[in-house]
Amino acid sequence: MIAIMTVTGADRTGIIAQVTTALAELNVNIVDVSQTLMSGYFTMILRVELLDSETSIQKIQERMKPVEEETQQVIRIQSEDLFTAMNEI
Template sequence: MYAIMTVTGADSTGIIAAVTTTLAELDINIVDVSQTLMSGYFTMILRVEFDDAAVTIPEIQERMNPVAEAKQQSIRIQSESLFTAMNEI
């Protein structure tokens, strides 16, 4: 299954490391990533692939919540199909 994860908030050291380490622990592959920094504000969008029989989107979100809190970021994940449907004109 493919999903889209967004990470946003004030920039600080270790955001990428914390997010990607947690994804690796869940055996989630990063297929594509884009990140930018503007005026101290960090934004990263990841397209990830995982076995939805092994881990679900709610479980991934639950595992990312402590990362978001520790790094003072907003981290959200949703299925790629839902993300696409919500962002099409």
């Protein structure tokens, strides 16, 4: 399954490292990534592939809760199909 993850919040050191380490622990492959900084505000969008049938979007979101708290970011993940449907006109 392909999913889209967004990470947003004030910039600080280690955001990318903490997010990608947590994904690697869950055997989630990063297919594509875009990241930008604007006036001290960090935004990252990741297109990820869930390789392990035991890994679900819910499990990833739960694993990201401590990362959200530590990095003071908002992290959301949803299936690519849902993301596309919600962002098309």
